[in-house]
Amino acid sequence: MARDVQDILSARIEAGRRLVQNKAADAELRKKGVDVVLSSMQYLRDFGIQDVPRQVRAFCESLKADPDADIALTGRMMVFSLDVAELVDGKVDRPEPLLDAALQLLAEERKTAAVFEYLRTAALGILEAGHKEQGRKLVDAIGEAFAPSTDAAIVRQVGLLREEARFLELDLNKKIQEFAESRPQSLAPLVEAAEQLLAGTNPGLGTLQQTAFITDLIERRGEVESAKGMFGKIEKAFESCPDAEIQKLVRETIDNANRRLGLLNQPLALHGKVFDGTEFKPADYSGKTVLVTFWSAENAQYVQDELPQLKRLYEVYRDRGLEVVGVNVDANRKLVEQFYAFQPMPWVTIMDGSDGKNKLIGQLGVSSIPFNVLVDAKGIVRAIHVQSNRLPEKLLELIGGAAPPAPSPGTPPKEGTGQSGAARLTPRDGTVTNPKRLFSATTPMLRVAVFAVVFGSAACLESMEDGALGGNRTRAADGGEPVDNPYLAPADATRGQLVEFLLKMDDKPRAIRERAGFDEALIEAAARVIAERRDDESGLVAFEHQTAALHRMAARDAKDARERLDAIVAEWANDARPRVVEELAFLRLERRALDADALAIDAVPALIEDVLSFARARNTKLTDRHARLASATVHAINRIDVDRRETYFRELGDLLVSSLDKELAAYGREVAGTRSTSGHDLVGRPMELDGVTTLGVEFDWAAYRGKVVLIDFWASWCGPCRREMPAVVKLKSAYKDRAFDVVGVNLDKDPDAAAKFLEENDLPWTHLTGESAIAAARRYEVRGIPLFVLVDRDGKAVAVSHQTSDLAAKIESLVR
Incomplete structure (x- = not known):
């Protein structure tokens, strides 16, 4: 690490410390000081400065006594996360201090979703580390504290936590693995564990998913009678379940099983059109x-x-x-x-x-x-x-007869693991979160848990000179006119050096990774690696970096990024390596979701089911790169009839809540926690907006009285929102001389993301942002975005849609 960079970061840490220590300073500035210190420490740690972990702990310990409640909570949570990491990594072997700290947090802090997520992960970590008594105590305490919550998503997550804890207590993962590997006498223990799950009080969705998966696995291994018995026990266990949606899933599961198992020893009738369009014969x-x-x-x-x-x-x-x-x-x-x-x-x-x-x-x-x-x-x-x-x-x-020679060897299929497709009840990835993976000191999760602050991101590094982080070089990225891009890899770099360059770029702070030229530099370096050879591990690493960078650019609507990404999907379509196949499957699925408006309405549920299967298979592995898929899926769900939306919203939301990405998890809570909103739910209601605009001034809703107003609920990460922006700009321009205006309600949790988007895109109307904007979305039960609410001159909602084209005629009639 260059000495001047280390000196700059050390100076920033010291400046941030002084700001935090100044109790008379503005509260938001002090929180920004916390962000500066932790983000700078993260950067130092990435470069291997040995003493940083100790400094992080000492700084977080000092925050615990801060008079500002938010700063004190940040300190407590981060120290708590470090303690959990040490227990899971085996650096300490006594869970009692961690349990005491968790119970104290429960007793003293607000019962927020963030507190719940920290404690939930800790409880599962304690159980996974083998301390079942202490883990159970914490699970019960969390349940008692959060069960009365008015947040429906948290209440559901409490139920899922209790079920996940039970899975760990029964060593369910181990028993599933042993049976999947065909170990002797492994069927009986697995069936017994499933029966114990079903015998519990008020089994919920997690138990249904888990036991259905186990039974499906048993069925796939040819144990048909055992599978029939298990399906019967599932049906009986849930016969008194008060949750109508779970009852519906149980009924679908049992009905499918009866039809499937009923095929045996019966004639099979096939029908339909074959690939060339003719009828099957x-x-x-x-x-x-x-x-x-x-x-x-x-x-x-x-x-x-x-x-x-x-x-x-x-x-x-x-x-x-x-x-x-x-x-x-x-x-x-x-x-x-x-x-x-x-x-x-x-x-x-x-x-x-x-x-x-x-x-x-x-x-x-x-x-x-x-x-x-x-x-x-x-x-x-x-x-x-x-x-x-x-x-x-x-x-x-x-x-009959002698068996022919065996086919040439190949990879044996993995029965019962990783299946995907039409099933609604597919297993979660590993059933429960693996805290050893989450809290390993070598994984990005620890960085998130220890360094990410609720007040912001690594934006404090935004002002750092590019020259302190890399050389300024001028070189053509595509063989055309030279362009100035300080992030490009050296022109004479070897293939090995290019791969090392790609891997090191992963560790740059987000503020650096979001700068112009950064992703193009990754794409250029990856293309050079692939051009030389693509069929080895280095080629695979380059492919992954190339698609990830283009995906980020496409999410920002960068010119030609979507087309370039499609070209890569086509170019690599014949590569059978698992990582390539998985990446291409995600990109194709996202493209289908983004193009959902072009689907016939009766084809939309199949798309939604495919997305749910994809999300179930990844569970906690869902990250911020899946945000566009999530928002596009919500947009697709809003196309189907209201009666069917609730099930899909709830299931998608609960899957997103399990993400380790805080913003995606928060979006999941919004999706899962409110009831479906049809256009008629808002029509006729008076609309009231307040709060702070992106310019930092108070919003004056009264100033819009007498105008027809289009309210646009949007976020910078939302693909469908971005696609609708040109249409909104066109409406604003078309009626600029009439009594018509637009108000944006931005739902980004990160204010820097919204500010950056508005800086890069000319959206000439007022935008609400921050907590007041999010509160408005909750108040009006906004689940899918974009959501456009058309308000008449008296301030009442007269029409609602997810597309401006649906409102064009109504706007014209109102502004005459």
Whole structure:
């Protein structure tokens, strides 16, 4: 680390300390001083300055006694997080001091969502570290303290915490893993643990998801009778559940199971249009043994593991009477066409998802994919869940004779783990948060827990000279005219040096990473690595940095970023490596969500289900890069009928709440915690807005009386919001000489993000921001954004929509 940079940061730390110590200073300035100290310490720590962790703890300890309640709480929370990290990492082995500190926090601090999240993670950490008695005490104390909360999302999270704690107490993860690995005598302990979960008082959504996953796993391993028994116990355990949504999920789970398990020893009727648009012809398969395989082009496990094995087995057995029929469940036909261009199927595929109805999935009770059904020559179903590793044995029973040579080796499918697709009740990633991963001193989570302050981000480094962080060089980024970009990698850097450059750039403070030229520098360096070779680990690292940088640029609506990202998706579509497949699946899914307005309305639920499956599979791994997908999905949910929205809002919101990203988790609480708002809910209500504008002055709502006003609830990270901005600008311009105006209500939790967006985009109207804006969104139960509320000259809402085009005619009639 350059000495001058260290000196600058040390000076900033000292200046921040003096500001915090000045009790007469403005409260917000003192909070900014805390931010300056911690952000600068983080930067020093990233460069390996050894004494920084001790300094961080000492500084946070000093904050605990501060007269400002918010600063004192910040200090307590950060010290608490450090203590949890040490317990989970095994640096200390006594949980009692941590338990005492947690109980004291509960007794003395406000029962906010932030306090709950800190304590929840601590409780799970104590349990994961093996201290079940102390962990249970903390879980019970948290439940007692937060259960009376008026925040519906927190109340639900309390219930989920109790269930997650029970999962840990029963060593559920270990038992699931042992059964998935086919260890001897592993079925009985797993069934017993599931039964204990169901026997608990008032089992909730977490228990339903977990036991449904366990039962699905048991069913997939061929233990059909045990699975039937478990489904019956699930049904009985929830028969008195007062939650209508959970009851609905239970009913769907049981009905699907009955249909699916009822296939055995019965004729199977297939129908639908195949890939070329013609009708499927069952007669072509008369007298043949048929494997029916339900699949998705976005299912990484199927594409990488199962499909290659099935193709090999098909080549071996087709001359002995085996046929394969694919049933594709993707709603996006274009995606399947792209897949076929690279990997044509040697068998007929029924397109069950292209019309958005998935008829066969519903009729056959398919709840997760891949799902394979083996049908004998008489058309009778002889087995289900026949994955490629079980197929030779089953075919030997049906076809007879000596077994042909085994297909060439491949990666064996992982039954019961990581399945994705049409299922609503898929497992969470690892079932519960893994505190050892969250609190490892080498992971970014510790930085978030210890250094992120509720008052802001690393923006205090914004004023630092670029020259202190890297060399100023002028070089063409694309072979054209030279451009000035101080972040570009050296022109003569070797491939290894370029990879090291990419990895080091990850550790730059956010204020640096958001500067113009930073992402272009990553893209340029990654392209140089890939141009030399793409099929090794370095090529993979470069691919990930390239897509991440372009994704950030696309989220900012940077010129051509979306098209460049699409080009990369197409370019890498034939790469079967898991990390590539997973990244491309996310980018395709996000693109589908962003383009949801182009879907037929009956195809929207299939998109929403795909997003929910994606979110369930990642759980706490959801980060700020998933914010655009989340907001686009909320926008899509708002397109469907009001009666169906509530279930989707609640499920999506609860998944987002589990994110380790504070802003995404907060957005999840907003999504999950309020009831659905249709246009009619606000129409006729008087609208009142107050607070501070982005210019720092008090907002005067009375000044708008006598005008027609379009209120726009928006956020800088919201893709649909950004897409609507040009239309709002056009409306503002079209009616500039009439009694019409626009008021923005910005819902960014980070004021710097809103300010930066408004600086880069000319939106010539007043914008409310901060707590008053967020309070307005809660008051009017704004769940999906953008939300446009049209207000008449008397200040009453007369129309509501998520698109300005729906309001154009009404605006015209009001301003005449």
